[in-house]
Amino acid sequence: MEKWKRSARMVDMTQRLLDHPYTLLPLTTFAKRYQAAKSSISEDLAIINEVLANDGSGMIETVAGAAGGVRYIPFYKEERVETVLDEICEELSNPVRILPGGFLYMSDLLGKPQLMRRIGKVWATVFQGQKIDAIVTVETKGIPLAHAAASFLQVPVVIVRYDTRVTEGSVVTVNTVSGSSRRMKQLSLAKRSLPEGSRVVIIDDFMRAGGTVKGMQELLKEFDAEVVGVGVLADAKSEVRLVRDYVSLVSVLEINEEAKTIVVDRGNALLKEEVEMPK
Protein backbone atom coordinates (compact mmCIF):
# COMPACT_ATOMS: atom_id res chain seq x y z
CA MET A 1 0.00 0.00 0.00
CA GLU A 2 1.48 3.35 -1.01
CA LYS A 3 -1.41 5.69 -1.56
CA TRP A 4 -4.24 4.40 0.57
CA LYS A 5 -7.81 4.04 -0.58
CA ARG A 6 -10.20 6.01 1.56
CA SER A 7 -11.94 2.88 2.88
CA ALA A 8 -8.64 1.39 4.05
CA ARG A 9 -7.62 4.73 5.51
CA MET A 10 -10.84 4.86 7.54
CA VAL A 11 -10.11 1.45 9.06
CA ASP A 12 -6.53 2.30 9.91
CA MET A 13 -7.34 5.71 11.38
CA THR A 14 -10.19 4.31 13.44
CA GLN A 15 -7.93 1.60 14.85
CA ARG A 16 -5.14 4.05 15.66
CA LEU A 17 -7.41 6.58 17.33
CA LEU A 18 -9.35 4.03 19.42
CA ASP A 19 -6.11 2.35 20.49
CA HIS A 20 -4.72 5.61 21.89
CA PRO A 21 -7.37 7.53 23.85
CA TYR A 22 -6.39 11.03 25.00
CA THR A 23 -3.25 10.89 22.85
CA LEU A 24 -2.67 13.79 20.49
CA LEU A 25 -2.00 12.54 16.96
CA PRO A 26 -0.76 15.25 14.54
CA LEU A 27 -2.65 15.56 11.26
CA THR A 28 0.65 15.57 9.39
CA THR A 29 1.39 12.06 10.65
CA PHE A 30 -1.83 10.84 9.08
CA ALA A 31 -1.31 12.87 5.89
CA LYS A 32 2.17 11.38 5.43
CA ARG A 33 1.13 7.86 6.28
CA TYR A 34 -1.73 7.82 3.78
CA GLN A 35 -0.14 10.10 1.17
CA ALA A 36 -3.25 12.23 1.36
CA ALA A 37 -4.02 15.93 1.65
CA LYS A 38 -4.71 17.28 5.12
CA SER A 39 -8.14 18.39 3.91
CA SER A 40 -9.02 14.77 3.03
CA ILE A 41 -7.80 13.62 6.44
CA SER A 42 -9.99 16.26 8.08
CA GLU A 43 -13.01 14.98 6.17
CA ASP A 44 -12.21 11.44 7.29
CA LEU A 45 -11.95 12.56 10.89
CA ALA A 46 -15.31 14.32 10.65
CA ILE A 47 -16.86 11.03 9.53
CA ILE A 48 -15.22 9.11 12.40
CA ASN A 49 -16.48 11.75 14.80
CA GLU A 50 -20.00 11.48 13.37
CA VAL A 51 -20.06 7.69 13.74
CA LEU A 52 -18.83 7.92 17.34
CA ALA A 53 -21.44 10.59 18.09
CA ASN A 54 -24.22 8.45 16.65
CA ASP A 55 -22.95 5.49 18.60
CA GLY A 56 -22.70 7.57 21.78
CA SER A 57 -19.25 6.19 22.42
CA GLY A 58 -16.93 9.18 22.32
CA MET A 59 -15.65 11.94 20.11
CA ILE A 60 -12.65 13.10 18.09
CA GLU A 61 -11.34 16.33 19.51
CA THR A 62 -9.36 18.71 17.33
CA VAL A 63 -6.59 20.70 18.95
CA ALA A 64 -5.59 23.68 16.81
CA GLY A 65 -2.16 25.22 16.43
CA ALA A 66 1.35 24.17 15.52
CA ALA A 67 1.47 21.51 18.25
CA GLY A 68 -2.08 20.51 17.38
CA GLY A 69 -3.72 17.39 16.08
CA VAL A 70 -6.60 15.16 16.97
CA ARG A 71 -7.34 12.84 19.84
CA TYR A 72 -10.00 10.33 20.75
CA ILE A 73 -11.98 11.16 23.89
CA PRO A 74 -13.78 8.00 25.03
CA PHE A 75 -17.11 8.34 26.84
CA TYR A 76 -20.63 6.98 26.76
CA LYS A 77 -23.74 9.05 26.28
CA GLU A 78 -26.11 8.88 29.25
CA GLU A 79 -28.31 6.20 27.69
CA ARG A 80 -25.34 3.87 27.31
CA VAL A 81 -24.15 4.56 30.85
CA GLU A 82 -27.63 3.58 32.01
CA THR A 83 -27.44 0.34 30.05
CA VAL A 84 -24.18 -0.59 31.76
CA LEU A 85 -25.53 0.33 35.23
CA ASP A 86 -28.66 -1.74 34.62
CA GLU A 87 -26.54 -4.65 33.45
CA ILE A 88 -24.59 -4.53 36.73
CA CYS A 89 -27.82 -4.24 38.76
CA GLU A 90 -29.27 -7.29 37.06
CA GLU A 91 -26.10 -9.31 37.53
CA LEU A 92 -25.76 -8.39 41.21
CA SER A 93 -29.45 -9.04 41.97
CA ASN A 94 -29.04 -12.72 41.22
CA PRO A 95 -29.72 -14.50 44.56
CA VAL A 96 -27.07 -17.17 43.89
CA ARG A 97 -24.63 -14.42 44.85
CA ILE A 98 -25.68 -14.50 48.51
CA LEU A 99 -22.93 -15.92 50.69
CA PRO A 100 -23.29 -17.11 54.29
CA GLY A 101 -23.41 -14.08 56.57
CA GLY A 102 -25.24 -12.01 53.97
CA PHE A 103 -22.15 -11.21 51.92
CA LEU A 104 -22.23 -10.71 48.19
CA TYR A 105 -20.13 -12.77 45.78
CA MET A 106 -18.95 -10.57 42.94
CA SER A 107 -15.49 -11.86 41.99
CA ASP A 108 -16.86 -13.41 38.80
CA LEU A 109 -18.18 -10.03 37.63
CA LEU A 110 -14.78 -8.47 38.18
CA GLY A 111 -13.28 -11.27 36.10
CA LYS A 112 -15.26 -10.47 32.95
CA PRO A 113 -12.97 -8.51 30.66
CA GLN A 114 -15.71 -7.17 28.35
CA LEU A 115 -17.81 -5.92 31.25
CA MET A 116 -14.68 -4.37 32.77
CA ARG A 117 -14.08 -2.52 29.48
CA ARG A 118 -17.63 -1.15 29.54
CA ILE A 119 -17.32 -0.13 33.19
CA GLY A 120 -13.94 1.45 32.44
CA LYS A 121 -15.63 3.58 29.81
CA VAL A 122 -18.30 4.58 32.32
CA TRP A 123 -15.52 5.73 34.69
CA ALA A 124 -13.93 7.60 31.78
CA THR A 125 -17.31 9.33 31.35
CA VAL A 126 -17.72 10.16 35.04
CA PHE A 127 -14.20 11.57 35.43
CA GLN A 128 -13.95 13.15 31.97
CA GLY A 129 -12.49 16.64 32.03
CA GLN A 130 -10.70 16.19 35.36
CA LYS A 131 -6.96 16.58 34.99
CA ILE A 132 -5.88 13.21 36.40
CA ASP A 133 -2.30 12.01 36.89
CA ALA A 134 -3.04 8.53 38.24
CA ILE A 135 -5.75 6.15 39.38
CA VAL A 136 -5.22 4.71 42.83
CA THR A 137 -6.82 1.45 43.95
CA VAL A 138 -6.29 -1.12 46.67
CA GLU A 139 -5.55 -4.79 46.15
CA THR A 140 -7.23 -7.09 45.11
CA LYS A 141 -10.64 -6.58 43.61
CA GLY A 142 -10.26 -2.92 42.76
CA ILE A 143 -7.43 -3.65 40.33
CA PRO A 144 -9.43 -4.78 37.27
CA LEU A 145 -11.72 -1.75 37.65
CA ALA A 146 -8.81 0.65 38.03
CA HIS A 147 -7.03 -0.73 34.98
CA ALA A 148 -10.17 -0.60 32.89
CA ALA A 149 -10.66 3.06 33.76
CA ALA A 150 -6.97 3.82 33.25
CA SER A 151 -6.89 2.32 29.78
CA PHE A 152 -9.54 4.83 28.67
CA LEU A 153 -8.28 7.79 30.72
CA GLN A 154 -4.70 7.04 29.67
CA VAL A 155 -3.14 7.37 33.11
CA PRO A 156 -1.09 4.95 35.23
CA VAL A 157 -2.54 2.76 37.98
CA VAL A 158 -1.05 2.79 41.45
CA ILE A 159 -1.88 -0.04 43.86
CA VAL A 160 -2.14 0.36 47.62
CA ARG A 161 -1.28 -2.87 49.44
CA TYR A 162 -2.31 -4.44 52.72
CA ASP A 163 1.09 -5.95 53.28
CA THR A 164 4.54 -4.68 52.47
CA ARG A 165 6.67 -6.57 50.02
CA VAL A 166 10.38 -6.37 49.47
CA THR A 167 9.72 -5.80 45.76
CA GLU A 168 8.04 -2.45 46.45
CA GLY A 169 11.10 -0.73 47.96
CA SER A 170 10.48 1.94 50.61
CA VAL A 171 6.82 2.29 51.45
CA VAL A 172 4.65 4.71 53.37
CA THR A 173 2.22 2.96 55.72
CA VAL A 174 -0.87 4.21 57.55
CA ASN A 175 -3.07 2.41 60.03
CA THR A 176 -6.75 2.63 59.40
CA VAL A 177 -9.85 1.31 61.09
CA SER A 178 -12.46 -0.42 58.97
CA GLY A 179 -15.69 1.51 59.53
CA SER A 180 -17.96 -1.53 59.39
CA SER A 181 -15.95 -4.26 61.11
CA ARG A 182 -13.89 -1.97 63.40
CA ARG A 183 -10.80 -3.97 62.50
CA MET A 184 -7.38 -2.35 62.19
CA LYS A 185 -5.77 -2.52 58.78
CA GLN A 186 -2.46 -1.35 57.41
CA LEU A 187 -2.34 0.34 54.03
CA SER A 188 0.99 0.76 52.27
CA LEU A 189 2.08 2.51 49.13
CA ALA A 190 5.52 2.35 47.54
CA LYS A 191 7.26 5.70 47.76
CA ARG A 192 8.36 5.63 44.17
CA SER A 193 4.93 4.71 42.83
CA LEU A 194 3.43 8.20 42.94
CA PRO A 195 5.13 11.59 42.36
CA GLU A 196 4.39 14.21 45.03
CA GLY A 197 1.49 16.53 44.28
CA SER A 198 -0.32 14.20 41.88
CA ARG A 199 -4.02 14.61 41.11
CA VAL A 200 -5.59 11.19 41.58
CA VAL A 201 -8.88 9.35 41.36
CA ILE A 202 -9.52 6.52 43.82
CA ILE A 203 -11.35 3.50 42.41
CA ASP A 204 -12.53 0.50 44.41
CA ASP A 205 -15.05 -2.30 44.10
CA PHE A 206 -17.19 -1.96 47.18
CA MET A 207 -17.87 0.62 49.89
CA ARG A 208 -19.78 0.11 53.08
CA ALA A 209 -18.66 2.64 55.73
CA GLY A 210 -15.77 3.77 53.56
CA GLY A 211 -12.97 2.96 56.00
CA THR A 212 -10.65 1.72 53.30
CA VAL A 213 -11.20 4.75 51.06
CA LYS A 214 -10.77 7.02 54.08
CA GLY A 215 -7.50 5.25 54.86
CA MET A 216 -6.37 5.68 51.26
CA GLN A 217 -7.14 9.40 51.47
CA GLU A 218 -4.98 9.61 54.61
CA LEU A 219 -2.20 7.67 52.91
CA LEU A 220 -2.37 9.90 49.84
CA LYS A 221 -1.95 12.99 52.02
CA GLU A 222 1.53 11.66 52.78
CA PHE A 223 2.22 11.97 49.06
CA ASP A 224 0.73 15.50 48.90
CA ALA A 225 -1.72 14.05 46.41
CA GLU A 226 -5.02 15.71 45.62
CA VAL A 227 -7.92 13.27 45.44
CA VAL A 228 -10.12 14.74 42.71
CA GLY A 229 -12.62 11.88 42.68
CA VAL A 230 -13.63 8.64 44.32
CA GLY A 231 -15.49 5.95 42.43
CA VAL A 232 -16.82 2.62 43.66
CA LEU A 233 -18.56 -0.08 41.66
CA ALA A 234 -21.09 -0.66 44.43
CA ASP A 235 -21.94 0.92 47.74
CA ALA A 236 -24.09 -0.54 50.51
CA LYS A 237 -26.11 0.93 53.35
CA SER A 238 -24.09 1.66 56.45
CA GLU A 239 -24.80 3.36 59.77
CA VAL A 240 -21.38 4.93 59.67
CA ARG A 241 -20.29 6.77 56.51
CA LEU A 242 -16.71 8.00 56.60
CA VAL A 243 -16.61 9.22 53.00
CA ARG A 244 -19.39 11.41 51.62
CA ASP A 245 -18.09 12.67 48.33
CA TYR A 246 -17.95 9.68 46.02
CA VAL A 247 -19.53 8.21 42.91
CA SER A 248 -21.15 4.77 42.98
CA LEU A 249 -22.31 2.92 39.89
CA VAL A 250 -24.83 0.79 41.80
CA SER A 251 -26.19 0.61 45.34
CA VAL A 252 -26.82 -2.66 47.14
CA LEU A 253 -29.95 -1.75 49.13
CA GLU A 254 -30.76 -5.08 50.73
CA ILE A 255 -29.41 -8.60 51.03
CA ASN A 256 -31.91 -10.93 52.65
CA GLU A 257 -30.25 -14.24 53.38
CA GLU A 258 -33.46 -15.96 54.49
CA ALA A 259 -35.73 -14.82 51.70
CA LYS A 260 -32.83 -15.19 49.26
CA THR A 261 -33.32 -11.77 47.70
CA ILE A 262 -30.94 -9.00 46.78
CA VAL A 263 -32.13 -5.50 45.94
CA VAL A 264 -29.74 -3.46 43.81
CA ASP A 265 -30.42 -0.09 42.23
CA ARG A 266 -28.43 2.42 40.21
CA GLY A 267 -25.97 4.38 42.32
CA ASN A 268 -25.43 8.13 42.29
CA ALA A 269 -23.26 8.21 39.16
CA LEU A 270 -25.91 9.86 37.01
CA LEU A 271 -26.93 12.45 39.59
CA LYS A 272 -24.26 14.96 38.72
CA GLU A 273 -25.08 17.12 41.77
CA GLU A 274 -24.13 14.18 43.96
CA VAL A 275 -20.74 13.98 42.30
CA GLU A 276 -20.07 17.61 43.18
CA MET A 277 -21.80 17.26 46.55
CA PRO A 278 -20.06 19.35 49.22
CA LYS A 279 -18.72 17.62 52.31
Next chain:
Amino acid sequence: MEKWKRSARMVDMTQRLLDHPYTLLPLTTFAKRYQAAKSSISEDLAIINEVLANDGSGMIETVAGAAGGVRYIPFYKEERVETVLDEICEELSNPVRILPGGFLYMSDLLGKPQLMRRIGKVWATVFQGQKIDAIVTVETKGIPLAHAAASFLQVPVVIVRYDTRVTEGSVVTVNTVSGSSRRMKQLSLAKRSLPEGSRVVIIDDFMRAGGTVKGMQELLKEFDAEVVGVGVLADAKSEVRLVRDYVSLVSVLEINEEAKTIVVDRGNALLKEEVEMPK
Protein backbone atom coordinates in the same frame (compact mmCIF):
# COMPACT_ATOMS: atom_id res chain seq x y z
CA MET B 1 -28.21 7.75 9.33
CA GLU B 2 -30.40 5.29 7.47
CA LYS B 3 -28.38 3.97 4.58
CA TRP B 4 -24.76 4.31 5.61
CA LYS B 5 -22.02 5.67 3.40
CA ARG B 6 -19.22 3.20 2.93
CA SER B 7 -16.70 5.38 4.79
CA ALA B 8 -18.95 5.61 7.87
CA ARG B 9 -19.67 1.89 7.62
CA MET B 10 -15.92 1.13 7.66
CA VAL B 11 -15.48 3.12 10.88
CA ASP B 12 -18.44 1.49 12.58
CA MET B 13 -17.51 -2.05 11.54
CA THR B 14 -13.90 -1.57 12.59
CA GLN B 15 -14.97 -0.32 16.00
CA ARG B 16 -17.43 -3.16 16.51
CA LEU B 17 -15.00 -5.87 15.46
CA LEU B 18 -12.05 -4.56 17.48
CA ASP B 19 -14.26 -4.13 20.54
CA HIS B 20 -15.32 -7.79 20.46
CA PRO B 21 -12.37 -10.09 19.78
CA TYR B 22 -13.19 -13.76 19.21
CA THR B 23 -16.91 -12.92 19.05
CA LEU B 24 -18.81 -14.22 16.04
CA LEU B 25 -20.77 -11.41 14.38
CA PRO B 26 -23.25 -12.59 11.71
CA LEU B 27 -23.01 -10.90 8.32
CA THR B 28 -26.77 -10.36 8.35
CA THR B 29 -26.44 -8.14 11.44
CA PHE B 30 -24.06 -5.88 9.54
CA ALA B 31 -26.17 -6.00 6.36
CA LYS B 32 -29.29 -4.96 8.28
CA ARG B 33 -27.54 -2.28 10.30
CA TYR B 34 -26.06 -0.59 7.26
CA GLN B 35 -28.90 -1.35 4.83
CA ALA B 36 -26.32 -2.85 2.53
CA ALA B 37 -25.96 -6.01 0.48
CA LYS B 38 -24.02 -8.87 2.03
CA SER B 39 -21.63 -8.73 -0.91
CA SER B 40 -20.76 -5.11 -0.05
CA ILE B 41 -20.23 -6.08 3.58
CA SER B 42 -17.91 -8.87 2.48
CA GLU B 43 -15.87 -6.41 0.44
CA ASP B 44 -15.64 -4.11 3.46
CA LEU B 45 -14.48 -6.97 5.65
CA ALA B 46 -11.82 -7.89 3.11
CA ILE B 47 -10.48 -4.33 3.34
CA ILE B 48 -10.46 -4.43 7.15
CA ASN B 49 -8.64 -7.75 7.00
CA GLU B 50 -6.08 -6.31 4.59
CA VAL B 51 -5.38 -3.31 6.80
CA LEU B 52 -4.96 -5.55 9.87
CA ALA B 53 -2.65 -7.85 7.91
CA ASN B 54 -0.50 -4.92 6.76
CA ASP B 55 -0.41 -3.62 10.29
CA GLY B 56 0.47 -7.07 11.66
CA SER B 57 -2.17 -6.69 14.34
CA GLY B 58 -4.69 -9.44 13.70
CA MET B 59 -7.14 -10.80 11.16
CA ILE B 60 -10.82 -11.08 10.35
CA GLU B 61 -11.80 -14.73 10.29
CA THR B 62 -14.81 -15.84 8.29
CA VAL B 63 -16.85 -18.73 9.63
CA ALA B 64 -19.04 -20.27 6.92
CA GLY B 65 -22.47 -21.82 7.31
CA ALA B 66 -25.87 -20.90 8.72
CA ALA B 67 -24.45 -20.09 12.15
CA GLY B 68 -21.53 -18.34 10.50
CA GLY B 69 -20.23 -14.82 10.47
CA VAL B 70 -16.97 -13.03 11.06
CA ARG B 71 -14.78 -12.48 14.04
CA TYR B 72 -11.70 -10.50 14.89
CA ILE B 73 -8.68 -12.56 15.94
CA PRO B 74 -6.18 -10.28 17.65
CA PHE B 75 -2.47 -11.08 17.40
CA TYR B 76 0.83 -9.44 16.53
CA LYS B 77 3.13 -10.52 13.76
CA GLU B 78 6.53 -11.64 15.05
CA GLU B 79 8.19 -8.29 14.34
CA ARG B 80 5.68 -6.50 16.55
CA VAL B 81 6.03 -9.09 19.32
CA GLU B 82 9.78 -8.42 19.19
CA THR B 83 9.17 -4.68 19.52
CA VAL B 84 7.11 -5.22 22.68
CA LEU B 85 9.68 -7.62 24.17
CA ASP B 86 12.50 -5.16 23.47
CA GLU B 87 10.48 -2.37 25.04
CA ILE B 88 10.11 -4.44 28.23
CA CYS B 89 13.83 -5.33 28.20
CA GLU B 90 14.80 -1.69 27.92
CA GLU B 91 12.43 -0.64 30.69
CA LEU B 92 13.59 -3.39 33.05
CA SER B 93 17.29 -2.78 32.38
CA ASN B 94 17.08 0.66 33.94
CA PRO B 95 19.34 0.49 37.04
CA VAL B 96 17.02 2.74 39.08
CA ARG B 97 14.90 -0.41 39.39
CA ILE B 98 17.42 -2.11 41.66
CA LEU B 99 16.06 -2.40 45.19
CA PRO B 100 18.08 -3.24 48.33
CA GLY B 101 18.77 -6.98 48.36
CA GLY B 102 19.03 -7.10 44.58
CA PHE B 103 15.30 -7.11 43.98
CA LEU B 104 13.70 -5.56 40.92
CA TYR B 105 11.05 -2.83 41.12
CA MET B 106 8.49 -3.36 38.38
CA SER B 107 5.17 -2.21 39.83
CA ASP B 108 5.22 0.95 37.71
CA LEU B 109 5.49 -1.10 34.52
CA LEU B 110 2.45 -3.14 35.53
CA GLY B 111 0.58 0.11 36.12
CA LYS B 112 0.92 1.35 32.53
CA PRO B 113 -2.36 0.61 30.79
CA GLN B 114 -1.08 1.02 27.22
CA LEU B 115 1.88 -1.28 27.81
CA MET B 116 -0.48 -3.78 29.46
CA ARG B 117 -2.66 -3.70 26.30
CA ARG B 118 0.38 -4.42 24.11
CA ILE B 119 1.53 -7.23 26.41
CA GLY B 120 -2.02 -8.60 26.47
CA LYS B 121 -1.91 -8.81 22.70
CA VAL B 122 1.42 -10.62 22.89
CA TRP B 123 -0.20 -13.18 25.22
CA ALA B 124 -3.10 -13.45 22.77
CA THR B 125 -0.49 -14.23 20.11
CA VAL B 126 1.34 -16.82 22.21
CA PHE B 127 -1.82 -18.66 23.26
CA GLN B 128 -3.73 -18.21 20.01
CA GLY B 129 -5.44 -21.38 18.84
CA GLN B 130 -5.57 -22.96 22.30
CA LYS B 131 -9.13 -23.58 23.43
CA ILE B 132 -9.07 -21.62 26.68
CA ASP B 133 -11.90 -21.31 29.20
CA ALA B 134 -10.22 -19.00 31.69
CA ILE B 135 -7.00 -17.24 32.63
CA VAL B 136 -5.81 -17.91 36.16
CA THR B 137 -3.50 -15.56 38.00
CA VAL B 138 -2.46 -14.89 41.58
CA GLU B 139 -2.84 -11.62 43.44
CA THR B 140 -1.51 -8.93 43.14
CA LYS B 141 0.84 -8.11 40.32
CA GLY B 142 -0.35 -10.80 37.94
CA ILE B 143 -3.82 -9.26 37.74
CA PRO B 144 -3.19 -6.46 35.22
CA LEU B 145 -1.37 -8.92 32.94
CA ALA B 146 -4.12 -11.51 33.21
CA HIS B 147 -6.85 -8.97 32.44
CA ALA B 148 -4.93 -7.57 29.49
CA ALA B 149 -4.60 -11.07 28.01
CA ALA B 150 -8.21 -11.91 28.81
CA SER B 151 -9.60 -8.86 27.07
CA PHE B 152 -8.01 -10.04 23.81
CA LEU B 153 -8.64 -13.77 24.30
CA GLN B 154 -12.19 -13.04 25.47
CA VAL B 155 -12.17 -15.32 28.49
CA PRO B 156 -12.78 -14.66 32.19
CA VAL B 157 -10.03 -14.07 34.74
CA VAL B 158 -9.88 -16.11 37.93
CA ILE B 159 -7.74 -14.89 40.83
CA VAL B 160 -5.96 -17.16 43.28
CA ARG B 161 -5.53 -15.51 46.68
CA TYR B 162 -3.00 -15.79 49.45
CA ASP B 163 -5.60 -15.22 52.13
CA THR B 164 -9.22 -16.34 52.32
CA ARG B 165 -11.93 -13.72 52.41
CA VAL B 166 -15.51 -14.07 53.49
CA THR B 167 -16.57 -12.53 50.17
CA GLU B 168 -15.19 -15.50 48.24
CA GLY B 169 -17.53 -18.13 49.71
CA SER B 170 -16.18 -21.68 50.01
CA VAL B 171 -12.61 -21.94 48.88
CA VAL B 172 -10.15 -24.72 48.12
CA THR B 173 -6.75 -24.16 49.71
CA VAL B 174 -3.36 -25.77 49.12
CA ASN B 175 -0.10 -25.28 50.93
CA THR B 176 2.90 -24.65 48.80
CA VAL B 177 6.57 -24.02 49.39
CA SER B 178 8.23 -21.13 47.64
CA GLY B 179 11.10 -22.62 45.65
CA SER B 180 13.47 -19.71 46.19
CA SER B 181 12.74 -18.57 49.74
CA ARG B 182 11.57 -21.95 51.10
CA ARG B 183 8.68 -20.18 52.82
CA MET B 184 5.29 -21.83 53.20
CA LYS B 185 2.40 -20.13 51.46
CA GLN B 186 -1.29 -20.82 51.24
CA LEU B 187 -3.03 -20.49 47.92
CA SER B 188 -6.83 -20.34 47.82
CA LEU B 189 -9.38 -20.31 45.04
CA ALA B 190 -13.12 -19.77 45.42
CA LYS B 191 -15.01 -22.93 44.58
CA ARG B 192 -17.51 -21.14 42.43
CA SER B 193 -14.89 -19.22 40.48
CA LEU B 194 -13.97 -22.03 38.09
CA PRO B 195 -16.17 -24.80 36.62
CA GLU B 196 -14.70 -28.30 36.88
CA GLY B 197 -12.71 -29.49 33.89
CA SER B 198 -11.84 -26.03 32.56
CA ARG B 199 -8.92 -25.49 30.21
CA VAL B 200 -6.86 -22.67 31.68
CA VAL B 201 -3.77 -20.58 31.07
CA ILE B 202 -1.78 -19.39 34.10
CA ILE B 203 -0.35 -15.88 33.87
CA ASP B 204 1.94 -14.25 36.41
CA ASP B 205 4.44 -11.42 36.57
CA PHE B 206 7.63 -13.05 37.76
CA MET B 207 9.07 -16.54 38.11
CA ARG B 208 12.19 -17.55 39.90
CA ALA B 209 12.00 -21.19 41.00
CA GLY B 210 8.34 -21.39 40.05
CA GLY B 211 6.97 -22.35 43.47
CA THR B 212 3.89 -20.19 43.12
CA VAL B 213 3.05 -21.49 39.65
CA LYS B 214 3.67 -25.06 40.85
CA GLY B 215 1.29 -24.39 43.75
CA MET B 216 -1.31 -23.01 41.36
CA GLN B 217 -1.01 -26.14 39.23
CA GLU B 218 -1.64 -28.25 42.36
CA LEU B 219 -4.59 -26.08 43.31
CA LEU B 220 -6.04 -26.31 39.80
CA LYS B 221 -5.89 -30.13 39.97
CA GLU B 222 -8.51 -29.86 42.72
CA PHE B 223 -10.76 -28.25 40.10
CA ASP B 224 -9.93 -30.93 37.50
CA ALA B 225 -8.63 -28.10 35.39
CA GLU B 226 -6.22 -28.65 32.54
CA VAL B 227 -3.38 -26.14 32.44
CA VAL B 228 -2.77 -25.65 28.71
CA GLY B 229 -0.20 -22.93 29.13
CA VAL B 230 1.85 -20.93 31.61
CA GLY B 231 3.05 -17.42 30.82
CA VAL B 232 5.20 -15.08 32.90
CA LEU B 233 6.25 -11.55 32.10
CA ALA B 234 9.77 -12.19 33.38
CA ASP B 235 11.74 -15.14 34.64
CA ALA B 236 15.03 -15.09 36.50
CA LYS B 237 17.87 -17.55 36.97
CA SER B 238 17.28 -20.05 39.73
CA GLU B 239 19.12 -23.13 40.98
CA VAL B 240 15.81 -24.86 41.53
CA ARG B 241 13.25 -24.89 38.71
CA LEU B 242 9.93 -26.43 39.66
CA VAL B 243 8.14 -25.58 36.41
CA ARG B 244 9.77 -26.34 33.08
CA ASP B 245 7.03 -25.85 30.55
CA TYR B 246 6.30 -22.14 30.45
CA VAL B 247 6.58 -19.06 28.27
CA SER B 248 8.50 -15.98 29.43
CA LEU B 249 8.46 -12.66 27.62
CA VAL B 250 11.79 -11.54 29.07
CA SER B 251 14.55 -13.08 31.20
CA VAL B 252 16.31 -11.19 33.96
CA LEU B 253 19.85 -12.58 33.62
CA GLU B 254 21.69 -10.53 36.20
CA ILE B 255 21.09 -7.89 38.83
CA ASN B 256 24.31 -6.46 40.18
CA GLU B 257 23.56 -4.27 43.16
CA GLU B 258 27.13 -2.99 43.51
CA ALA B 259 27.82 -2.22 39.88
CA LYS B 260 24.22 -1.00 39.51
CA THR B 261 23.55 -2.98 36.37
CA ILE B 262 20.66 -5.14 35.25
CA VAL B 263 20.91 -7.49 32.30
CA VAL B 264 17.59 -8.39 30.70
CA ASP B 265 17.10 -10.32 27.47
CA ARG B 266 14.13 -11.61 25.50
CA GLY B 267 12.56 -14.68 27.09
CA ASN B 268 11.62 -17.91 25.34
CA ALA B 269 8.31 -16.62 23.90
CA LEU B 270 9.56 -16.54 20.33
CA LEU B 271 11.26 -19.93 20.45
CA LYS B 272 8.18 -21.92 19.63
CA GLU B 273 9.90 -25.24 20.40
CA GLU B 274 10.33 -24.04 23.96
CA VAL B 275 6.61 -23.43 24.26
CA GLU B 276 5.90 -27.03 23.32
CA MET B 277 8.93 -28.25 25.29
CA PRO B 278 8.23 -31.64 26.90
CA LYS B 279 8.44 -31.93 30.68
